[in-house]
Amino acid sequence: MPAIEIPKEKWSGKVREITLGATADEGGTRAKTVTVGGQNSMPFLHFEGDSPNPPAIAIEIQDRKPADWSSVLLDAWGDVTEDVVAWAKAAEEKGADVILLKFGLHDGINADYARKTFRKVLEATGLPIIVFGPGQAELDNEVLVAIADEGKGERLVLGVCDDKNYRTIVAAALGNEHIVDARTAMDVNLSKQLNILINDMGLPMERIMMDPTTAALGYGMEYGYSVMERLRLAALQGDSMTQQPMLVTPGEEAWRAKEARAGEDVPEAWGDWAERAVNWETITAGALVESGADILALRHPESVKRVRAMIDALAK
Amino acid sequence: MSLSGIQIYKLLPASSKNAEVKKHGNCKECGYPTCLAFAMKLAQKQAELAQCPYVEDESKSQLEASAAPPVRLITVTGTERKLEVGNETVLFRHEKTFFNQPGIFVRVKDTQADAADVAKAVDAYSVDYVGMDLTLNGIAVEAAGGDFAATVAAVKAATSFPLILLTEDPDTAEAGLKAAEGTRPLLWAATADNWEAMAKLAAEYKVPLAVRADDGDVAALAALAEQVKGAGVEDIVLDPGARDYGSSLTVFTQLRRLAIKKNERKVGYPFIGFAGDDASLAGQHIAKYAGFVVLDSFSPGTVYPLLVMRANIFTDPQKPIQVQPGVYEINNPTPNDPLMVTTNFSITYFAVANEVESSGIPGWLLVADAEGMSVLTAWAAGKFDAERIAKGVKGNELEGKLDHKRIVIPGHVAVLMGELEEELPGWEINVGPREAVDLPNFLKTQWG
Numbered sequence: 001m002p003a004i005e006i007p008k009e010k011w012s013g014k015v016r017e018i019t020l021g022a023t024a025d026e027g028g029t030r031a032k033t034v035t036v037g038g039q040n041s042m043p044f045l046h047f048e049g050d051s052p053n054p055p056a057i058a059i060e061i062q063d064r065k066p067a068d069w070s071s072v073l074l075d076a077w078g079d080v081t082e083d084v085v086a087w088a089k090a091a092e093e094k095g096a097d098v099i100l101l102k103f104g105l106h107d108g109i110n111a112d113y114a115r116k117t118f119r120k121v122l123e124a125t126g127l128p129i130i131v132f133g134p135g136q137a138e139l140d141n142e143v144l145v146a147i148a149d150e151g152k153g154e155r156l157v158l159g160v161c162d163d164k165n166y167r168t169i170v171a172a173a174l175g176n177e178h179i180v181d182a183r184t185a186m187d188v189n190l191s192k193q194l195n196i197l198i199n200d201m202g203l204p205m206e207r208i209m210m211d212p213t214t215a216a217l218g219y220g221m222e223y224g225y226s227v228m229e230r231l232r233l234a235a236l237q238g239d240s241m242t243q244q245p246m247l248v249t250p251g252e253e254a255w256r257a258k259e260a261r262a263g264e265d266v267p268e269a270w271g272d273w274a275e276r277a278v279n280w281e282t283i284t285a286g287a288l289v290e291s292g293a294d295i296l297a298l299r300h301p302e303s304v305k306r307v308r309a310m311i312d313a314l315a316k
Numbered sequence: 317m318s319l320s321g322i323q324i325y326k327l328l329p330a331s332s333k334n335a336e337v338k339k340h341g342n343c344k345e346c347g348y349p350t351c352l353a354f355a356m357k358l359a360q361k362q363a364e365l366a367q368c369p370y371v372e373d374e375s376k377s378q379l380e381a382s383a384a385p386p387v388r389l390i391t392v393t394g395t396e397r398k399l400e401v402g403n404e405t406v407l408f409r410h411e412k413t414f415f416n417q418p419g420i421f422v423r424v425k426d427t428q429a430d431a432a433d434v435a436k437a438v439d440a441y442s443v444d445y446v447g448m449d450l451t452l453n454g455i456a457v458e459a460a461g462g463d464f465a466a467t468v469a470a471v472k473a474a475t476s477f478p479l480i481l482l483t484e485d486p487d488t489a490e491a492g493l494k495a496a497e498g499t500r501p502l503l504w505a506a507t508a509d510n511w512e513a514m515a516k517l518a519a520e521y522k523v524p525l526a527v528r529a530d531d532g533d534v535a536a537l538a539a540l541a542e543q544v545k546g547a548g549v550e551d552i553v554l555d556p557g558a559r560d561y562g563s564s565l566t567v568f569t570q571l572r573r574l575a576i577k578k579n580e581r582k583v584g585y586p587f588i589g590f591a592g593d594d595a596s597l598a599g600q601h602i603a604k605y606a607g608f609v610v611l612d613s614f615s616p617g618t619v620y621p622l623l624v625m626r627a628n629i630f631t632d633p634q635k636p637i638q639v640q641p642g643v644y645e646i647n648n649p650t651p652n653d654p655l656m657v658t659t660n661f662s663i664t665y666f667a668v669a670n671e672v673e674s675s676g677i678p679g680w681l682l683v684a685d686a687e688g689m690s691v692l693t694a695w696a697a698g699k700f701d702a703e704r705i706a707k708g709v710k711g712n713e714l715e716g717k718l719d720h721k722r723i724v725i726p727g728h729v730a731v732l733m734g735e736l737e738e739e740l741p742g743w744e745i746n747v748g749p750r751e752a753v754d755l756p757n758f759l760k761t762q763w764g
Contacts, residue, residue: 229409290603
């Protein structure tokens with residue numbers, strides 16, 4: 001019988017490498033940096049390509065104890081959610097590669113508050129930092145511009161940067177050596193277009209993370225999954241403007257789903273709340289790992305452990 | 317690999333070297349004017365070969381082989397329910413769609429006193445997800461030194477789902493097959509050591525047979541599948557023996573690529589993956605090509621997310637899920653609470669419903685029939701206009717259900733305000749935010 005030859009894909013393209021954080025030598029204060037990207041095959045197909053950098057896990061912490069988080073999450077973190085410094089340290093202990101500092105939407109937010117809060121987190125952890133504004137256009141600009149300046153040279157990721165605010169955010173990133181999280185609706189061409197617009201402003205491609213928007217399991221996850229596969233295939237086929245590492249937010253999205261949030265008045269078939277909730281986050285995250293995610297922002301410590309185990313096993 | 321129209325034409329009567337057959341060339345009995353026209357239709361899969369009464373046997377077998385799907389369809393049946401897996405044609409769901417959802421089975425052992433109870437619980441489990449009734453698919457009974465035949469019989473009596481019989485010992489397998497009589501289980505597994513006896517059993521009892529190699533050895537697996545096929549077993553399932561994330565992703569990808577891109581018939585069968593108790597690994601198996609997934613235990617808090625994951629991945633990308641048009645109650649609303657309207661594209665619906673629900677604000681959400689399009693797309697296509705919204709308001713008798721006559725429309729269709737006032741006399745039309753994420757704040761500040 002003739003031998004079976006395993007078909008291998010030979011791609012011409014490769015995902016760009018992006019390094020988050022800067023050490024003292026590089027003009028920052030981080031104890032370590034994290035590099036993502038660099039693959040030249042679909043995820044983890046080591047028999048036909050290289051995946052030099054496994055996906056990184058960011059743990060989301062918030063400037064104040066979040067009012068809208070499920071008790072399953074708050075209980076898992078305990079008292080540290082009361083204090084952003086303690087939370088940042090706890091997140092590092094729980095195995096984060098990167099800290100995602102998310103500002104909640106509340107009355108106390110302004111540029112000065114954002115600077116001070118960010119400074120505390122910067123000093124509490126040696127990990128690279130992603131900063132997300134509260135999600136309201138004007139406040140996002142105010143918070144992110146202030147932090148970009150406060151953290152000059154730290155190679156932060158500033159987010160989210162979309163087609164409406166990108167001029168402001170990219171300008172802040174340009175002058176202060178940061179990266180942006182370029183988020184679009186789930187669409188290959190929109191992702192590409194925003195990358196082009198940002199790059200046209202002079203921000204190098206090595207400082208643009210691509211964020212195709214995450215949808216949770218049961219809430220459109222498959223759209224994001226397929227858009228990510230298509231973006232990654234386009235990158236490997238040599239489309240330069242799609243060769244960005246991808247940042248996704250399964251933690252935030254999964255924990256918005258009723259299945260993760262609601263412990264009462266739900267069908268019996270949904271099973272144990274905490275078990276279901278953590279599975280909601282890890283299965284969402286797992287699907288995104290398979291479809292090409294490079295940075296996954298998670299919330300629950302147990303999810304971090306499981307997604308880490310999955311990535312470690314796949315990266316071998 | 318499918319043949320082109322010209323290749324097919326060379327196998328039809330008009331091209332035959334046999335004069336007896338050739339005289340029927342272009343006879344039109346198939347309903348097409350010429351053999352060439354018929355060949356073209358066959359190539360496009362718009363005609364059936366059976367429409368030609370004169371095609372030669374040899375041509376027939378070639379044509380049938382070319383039409384066979386690259387991944388064979390395998391059917392297993394229980395006392396009442398069945399499962400079909402295989403028939404897949406693409407590696408990425410966006411290229412077309414994934415067709416047959418993998419069966420998710422729960423493993424019980426014949427040393428386990430509660431095997432039948434587990435089977436009963438698995439059988440009874442069903443959960444609603446956007447109007448779809450999701451269930452598991454069967455029980456895998458493992459011979460672990462107990463009374464295999466008795467356990468198989470008890471499990472069969474406890475479930476209407478199909479079974480998988482897990483044993484590599486031919487005598488035990490035969491006892492199990494006898495106990496499973498009246499159903500069509502999957503027999504796992506034939507190996508390099510036992511394949512002759514197992515193939516004989518599979519052929520005799522007419523059941524599909526899984527072949528197992530070690531450590532993801534594709535060549536050994538293909539060789540084994542060929543041997544089993546040679547012994548008369550057509551329905552084969554592949555187990556490359558990969559049990560962890562990395563090796564199963566690699567070998568399932570390699571096998572599926574061989575089947576689909578290289579038309580390698582030796583591995584043109586569904587795969588079985590064993591996920592243990594690892595939900596994420598089961599998730600990987602679902603996304604990356606398994607036809608059967610075996611879990612070591614049954615727990616609704618794990619099974620529900622996996623069933624949703626499977627429903628998501630196997631959704632046809634060209635036909636997005638629509639939600640049923642109608643009125644949805646969020647957070648137990650009273651007749652005074654806000655009424656909002658959106659379209660029945662599932663993602664749009666979820667975005668809106670999720671925001672309102674997580675805010676804790678009670679409200680009524682009218683989902684208009686916009687043929688499954690999002691707000692802006694539907695508006696542009698004329699599927700989400702004042703008339704349709706008014707029809708929804710009237711059709712759902714909202715005037716009787718509510719104590720107010722106010723409706724919040726999406727900010728993206730603010731232009732509909734005037735027309736809607738005409739369609740719904742006496743109603744106050746409020747223009748809401750463009751994005752669902754801004755709805756809770758809008759309701760808090762603008763509705764009162």
